[in-house]
Amino acid sequence: MKYVYILESLSDPDRHYVGLTDDLRDRLEKHNNGVVSSTARHRPWRIQTYLAFSDTQRAIEFEKYLKSGSGRAFAKKRL
Incomplete structure (x- = not known):
């Protein structure tokens, strides 16, 4: 299973990151x-x-x- 994820920064709520991983919990830990x-x-x-x-x-x-302009607009509006 592959996971596409969007992270939100708690220190800067306007900042987001899009990524792909096999292990979501491990990847979040690495980011943090x-x-x-x-x-x-x-x-x-x-x-x-x-x-x-x-x-x-x-x-x-x-x-x-999701990393493209239209994808960012889609994510902001729908996700």
């Missing part, structure tokens, strides 16, 4: 422990939304979409 350099400055993080995919390629495509 500063292991992920792109999210270390805006800790702590909480999971805002996540979706589970059985198809890896679809998960990759959806993550890529």
